[in-house]
Amino acid sequence: MSLDDLAIQPPAVLDAILRETEQSGFVMASEPKTGALLRTLVASKPGGRFLELGTGTGVGAAWLLDGMDSASQLDTVDNNADWQEIARRHLSNDLRIKFHTEDGAEFLRRVQQPYDFIFADTWAGKFENLELALGLLRPGGMYVVDDLLRQDSWPEGHAGKIPGFVEALERREDFISVKLAWGSGLMMAVRRSAR
Numbered sequence: 319m320s321l322d323d324l325a326i327q328p329p330a331v332l333d334a335i336l337r338e339t340e341q342s343g344f345v346m347a348s349e350p351k352t353g354a355l356l357r358t359l360v361a362s363k364p365g366g367r368f369l370e371l372g373t374g375t376g377v378g379a380a381w382l383l384d385g386m387d388s389a390s391q392l393d394t395v396d397n398n399a400d401w402q403e404i405a406r407r408h409l410s411n412d413l414r415i416k417f418h419t420e421d422g423a424e425f426l427r428r429v430q431q432p433y434d435f436i437f438a439d440t441w442a443g444k445f446e447n448l449e450l451a452l453g454l455l456r457p458g459g460m461y462v463v464d465d466l467l468r469q470d471s472w473p474e475g476h477a478g479k480i481p482g483f484v485e486a487l488e489r490r491e492d493f494i495s496v497k498l499a500w501g502s503g504l505m506m507a508v509r510r511s512a513r
């Protein structure tokens with residue numbers, strides 16, 4: 319058996335989102351391995367407050383919602399209303415999700431309440447404003463990114479940002495982090511409790 323085999327049931331809504339994603343020309347959607355990990359991680363936080371930076375067309379959000387319990391809430395942010403409209407069409411009937419169409423950094427600056435989990439899937443909160451994003455996590459809160467292994471879909475400048483980003487996360491003494499050679503290359507960091 320290969321650990322790469324992914325014989326798991328994707329969220330029911332995913333097929334329809336993927337069809338529209340392909341028609342739209344959006345090429346940055348999360349892959350199933352990332353989605354499966356996100357879904358598993360959020361299931362560990364019943365009643366959790368979750369944040370996705372970079373909604374895209376809603377692929378990651380569909381996986382997140384599939385792992386969340388009924389008392390959990392997901393905020394998802396994108397500055398591109400057209401991509402996000404696809405996500406809204408397929409997911410806004412789920413009352414646990416709230417869409418924000420705005421710049422991710424501005425959202426991070428104005429948000430008040432802490433989160434249990436952040437999937438930082440755009441530059442804001444990842445390569446930029448990392449401190450702002452990490453500062454929003456409760457003790458035990460998880461910060462997850464993907465796209466650390468080279469992808470054809472990367473925008474210009476992405477590759478050069480990775481070493482400094484990884485180093486900044488690994489240097490943090492208030493977070494425990496790990497890199498995972500899974501899917502597009504993931505990293506997660508968990509805020510330590512005060513000791």
Ligand SMILES: C[S@@+](CC[C@H](N)C(=O)[O-])C[C@H]1O[C@@H](n2cnc3c(N)ncnc32)[C@H](O)[C@@H]1O
Nearest residue numbers: 347348372374377378396397398421422439440
């Ligand atoms: C990698 S894609 C997100 C994919 C999505 N999370 C998924 O799982 O399929 C990155 C998204 O970030 C959005 N984006 C780019 N710059 C942004 C910014 N400054 N603030 C908010 N969103 C931004 C893009 O419009 C794009 O939809």
